[in-house]
Amino acid sequence: MHQLKQYWVAEALEKDLGDPTQPESVMSFKSVMELDEREEFPEKDVEWLYNWNLHHYHIPVEYGGELKSYEEFVAFVRVLSRRDLTTSITFSTLFWSGLVWMAGTHEQKQKLAKFIKDKHGAMCLAYSERAHGSDLVGSDVQATKVPGGYLLNGEKWPINRATISGISVVLAKTDDSGGARSLSLFVVDKSEIDPAGYSNLPKIKTLGIRGSDMSGIRFDNCFVPEEMRLGQEGAGLELGLKGFHLTRTLCAAFSLGSADTALRTVLKFALGRKLYGKTVFDIPHPRTTLVEAFLDILVCDCVTIAGARSFHVAPEQSSVSSIFVKYFVPTAVEKVVQNLSVILGARFYLREGHDEGIFQKVVRDNAIISVFDGSTVVNLHALILQLRQMAKYRAKRNAATYEKLRSRLESRFSLEAPLPPCERAKFELFSRGCDDVLQGLEISLEHLYGLKTDASVDAEVLQKLITLTSTVLEELDAQDEFLASSGFEYGHDQSPESFELAKKYCTLHAAAACVHMWVYNRKILGGFFAKGEWLAICLNRLLMTFRPSSGIIPSIYIENVAQELLKLDRENKMFSIVPLQLAQAQSPEEKTHAASELQLQA
Numbered sequence: 001m002h003q004l005k006q007y008w009v010a011e012a013l014e015k016d017l018g019d020p021t022q023p024e025s026v027m028s029f030k031s032v033m034e035l036d037e038r039e040e041f042p043e044k045d046v047e048w049l050y051n052w053n054l055h056h057y058h059i060p061v062e063y064g065g066e067l068k069s070y071e072e073f074v075a076f077v078r079v080l081s082r083r084d085l086t087t088s089i090t091f092s093t094l095f096w097s098g099l100v101w102m103a104g105t106h107e108q109k110q111k112l113a114k115f116i117k118d119k120h121g122a123m124c125l126a127y128s129e130r131a132h133g134s135d136l137v138g139s140d141v142q143a144t145k146v147p148g149g150y151l152l153n154g155e156k157w158p159i160n161r162a163t164i165s166g167i168s169v170v171l172a173k174t175d176d177s178g179g180a181r182s183l184s185l186f187v188v189d190k191s192e193i194d195p196a197g198y199s200n201l202p203k204i205k206t207l208g209i210r211g212s213d214m215s216g217i218r219f220d221n222c223f224v225p226e227e228m229r230l231g232q233e234g235a236g237l238e239l240g241l242k243g244f245h246l247t248r249t250l251c252a253a254f255s256l257g258s259a260d261t262a263l264r265t266v267l268k269f270a271l272g273r274k275l276y277g278k279t280v281f282d283i284p285h286p287r288t289t290l291v292e293a294f295l296d297i298l299v300c301d302c303v304t305i306a307g308a309r310s311f312h313v314a315p316e317q318s319s320v321s322s323i324f325v326k327y328f329v330p331t332a333v334e335k336v337v338q339n340l341s342v343i344l345g346a347r348f349y350l351r352e353g354h355d356e357g358i359f360q361k362v363v364r365d366n367a368i369i370s371v372f373d374g375s376t377v378v379n380l381h382a383l384i385l386q387l388r389q390m391a392k393y394r395a396k397r398n399a400a401t402y403e404k405l406r407s408r409l410e411s412r413f414s415l416e417a418p419l420p421p422c423e424r425a426k427f428e429l430f431s432r433g434c435d436d437v438l439q440g441l442e443i444s445l446e447h448l449y450g451l452k453t454d455a456s457v458d459a460e461v462l463q464k465l466i467t468l469t470s471t472v473l474e475e476l477d478a479q480d481e482f483l484a485s486s487g488f489e490y491g492h493d494q495s496p497e498s499f500e501l502a503k504k505y506c507t508l509h510a511a512a513a514c515v516h517m518w519v520y521n522r523k524i525l526g527g528f529f530a531k532g533e534w535l536a537i538c539l540n541r542l543l544m545t546f547r548p549s550s551g552i553i554p555s556i557y558i559e560n561v562a563q564e565l566l567k568l569d570r571e572n573k574m575f576s577i578v579p580l581q582l583a584q585a586q587s588p589e590e591k592t593h594a595a596s597e598l599q600l601q602a
């Protein structure tokens with residue numbers, strides 16, 4: 001078991017699912033590819049996960065479940081996602097229960113916990129409409145007030161798990177005048193409404209996650225009792241957007257799972273295929289592409305883990321922390337997958353053969369992650385609206401702010417620090433200018449300078465880290481100065497230039513997350529992590545987006561990363577800053593029921 005307890009669930013799940021390259025494993029590449037070819041819903045796999053009690057980890061402990069930390073959550077979703085995004089995304093619609101844990105009454109919470117736990121209940125989120133997409137305020141679905149409840153009318157589409165789920169969380173208009181307070185949320189339990197009042201729309205054919213229950217739902221004068229409304233009437237948009245804070249961060253786990261499979265599959269190909277008397281891995285260009293893919297995953301790890309932990313440490317910053325994760329990670333992983341595809345050459349285009357064609361499934365499935373739960377542009381737009389305030393807040397930091405920042409940074413980044421429970425009621429639509437990660441960069445820079453007298457740190461690597469971190473800070477200062485003096489536009493008509501600024505801010509944020517992660521975990525994540533060469537290359541790569549390469553990275557650093565990549569592959573460990581043990585091929589007798597095993601160890 002990993003020394004960090006929050007990774008035990010992921011490791012146990014991984015062990016019980018088994019090695020995905022072995023056809024007899026649960027969700028093996030062979031079986032998920034067969035389902036995908038048939039576009040078939042992964043019913044048995046989903047039921048296996050319920051029988052494993054994975055749904056308990058969607059219910060907070062105070063309501064009888066096992067959900068303790070979102071860092072733990074992200075880790076097990078990643079393990080699932082490395083096998084099959086169809087099942088992982090299907091199962092994770094349960095994540096919408098977060099809306100009820102955030103805003104439900106005690107009765108609603110108890111009822112939902114029972115539905116999920118005792119009935120193996122599934123749910124879906126019904127926000128989107130054919131005509132409106134990202135424009136949630138434009139929704140046409142109406143909830144008309146009648147005695148004791150509401151009459152729902154209209155259609156939601158495209159909705160994942162709309163047909164095969166017992167509960168639909170529906171965003172509907174309760175006030176015709178429009179505007180931010182015109183929408184309300186309803187937790188519609190299909191077992192408690194008249195079946196004549198709703199119908200499911202036909203399955204939609206999708207590019208990826210082909211076996212998903214992708215459809216829609218239509219309501220025709222469907223009576224829903226008042227008790228099914230979530231929160232106050234008119235609070236739907238606000239709650240709906242706060243719900244995205246949770247799920248946007250979760251989406252990164254889908255991406256990271258895909259990235260692991262993409263890299264592992266292509267690495268296996270590169271090590272096995274011989275050309276010109278050597279392996280493809282020995283040819284400098286593909287070797288570098290593979291190393292860079294690994295490094296990009298490490299950066300995404302730092303961003304994701306920090307984002308997941310921030311729900312517990314700084315829930316009031318969730319509006320920005322979730323954007324950083326949702327913009328950066330899926331976009332970075334899309335590039336990783338695209339770059340890796342080049343190494344497969346002709347085999348990239350062939351759906352059979354190499355590892356059952358799982359890479360090609362990753363390409364198709366992975367493409368949806370940056371679209372749903374607020375597309376890349378929608379996230380950047382939401383960040384643009386907060387950037388100026390963050391720059392102003394940063395300019396006003398003082399000794400007292402720094403002390404609080406120091407303490408939050410340590411809780412957020414030190415993976416050994418216990419996390420407090422997540423106070424979802426503290427989620428805010430705007431972070432009021434706070435962004436600990438970039439606003440605390442000077443604190444980690446100070447730590448770096450402090451390490452100059454530490455004999456355990458390589459002086460050359462440290463100097464490079466100081467130089468690169470100082471460059472990140474310079475870029476941030478310049479950007480903040482520009483923002484402070486620029487005009488501010490409300491609304492949707494933001495300039496393309498402001499989107500570029502937001503992207504740059506996310507890149508600087510990713511760099512800062514990596515620095516903090518190293519500073520606070522140098523001694524606990526193993527020798528490769530501690531040495532910091534990976535960090536120097538990652539910072540250099542991130543900065544290269546807007547500064548030409550300074551030639552600061554010696555080629556030996558890159559070679560050392562290549563050796564670590566090979567080592568993790570040989571030892572069958574996750575490509576991650578937390579390289580947890582992946583499943584080995586095992587006999588059925590070795591398989592345990594993980595939930596009971598974990599309870600014994602806890």
Ligand SMILES: Cc1cc2nc3c(=O)[nH]c(=O)nc-3n(C[C@H](O)[C@H](O)[C@H](O)COP(=O)(O)OP(=O)(O)OC[C@H]3O[C@@H](n4cnc5c(N)ncnc54)[C@H](O)[C@@H]3O)c2cc1C
Nearest residue numbers: 125126127128132133134135158159160372373377378381
């Ligand atoms: C596989 C799949 C699963 C889905 N699952 C669900 C689900 O479970 N529940 C659910 O409610 N929905 C779901 N959706 C819907 C998904 O969330 C929507 O597709 C998404 O909200 C975007 O809407 P749209 O594609 O209609 O794009 P539109 O909103 O029509 O936008 C079109 C384009 O306009 C531009 N644009 C939009 N907004 C902005 C902005 N603010 N600033 C700048 N440019 C902008 C962008 O270029 C954008 O791509 C799913 C979709 C798919 C494909």
